[in-house]
Amino acid sequence: MPSPASHPPTIVVAEDNAEQRSLYVAVLSGVGYRVVEAADGAEAVDIVRRERPGLVLMDVTMPGTSGWNAVRTLKQDIDTRGIPIIVVTGLASAWDRDASMASGCDEYLAKPVPPVRLIEEVKKFLPL
Template sequence: MMDIAPVLPRTGSGPMVLVVDDDEDVRDLVTFKLQMAGYRTVTAADGCTALTLISEAHPDLVVLDVAMPGMDGLSVCYRMHADPATAEIPVIMLSGMASETDIDLAFVSGAEEYLPKPVNTGELVRRVSWLLPRRP
């Protein structure tokens, strides 16, 4: 089932992470783990909603699924990095596809990190905490 409207940022004082995945279970798990680590979260179930939230909410980091109906994660990442207003937002790609070509495409589109699914949430939180302090 797809979300129709984006979810507003959850309360907290930490940096805001946008979690984008068409799989509600993955979205909920990643969101929960990030919140437990002290991050505020906002979620989207598709690429178009993600682009809207990126431009309006200016998250500190985006966790982005590659394979989604409509606009895929590679397109979202490329578009956000082509826009000077959002180009500096780091992206961690999540995907069930982990061939060398898939990983290369993610990095070419602008991703800073790439994690295969099923995602190791401990590793995801470590990479989020590593990327956010690097932001200017």
């Protein structure tokens, strides 16, 4: 039986665009992370509460619960507030960055994010 230390760190990827989500999954699982997918903010919150991942990659503009609302919900929950959240969004203005940081995220990346940069940013919070 493998030891707990041999289990790869888990990342929840919350992105409503299936193609973009698949790209993140391929990049992150390709370097050794376990990736769990969510298609909207509400699903992301449910999965994070259940899985207790090491990191969340969160889009902002999603149907239903926005990424910003999902971030706020997770950061207000005593059980999930310590989980780092990186917002990855096509909203690239200074206002969008400020709003993302105000929601409680730990880092903000404007799309498109090259795979090498995505891996670098993720490893800052969740080393392999």
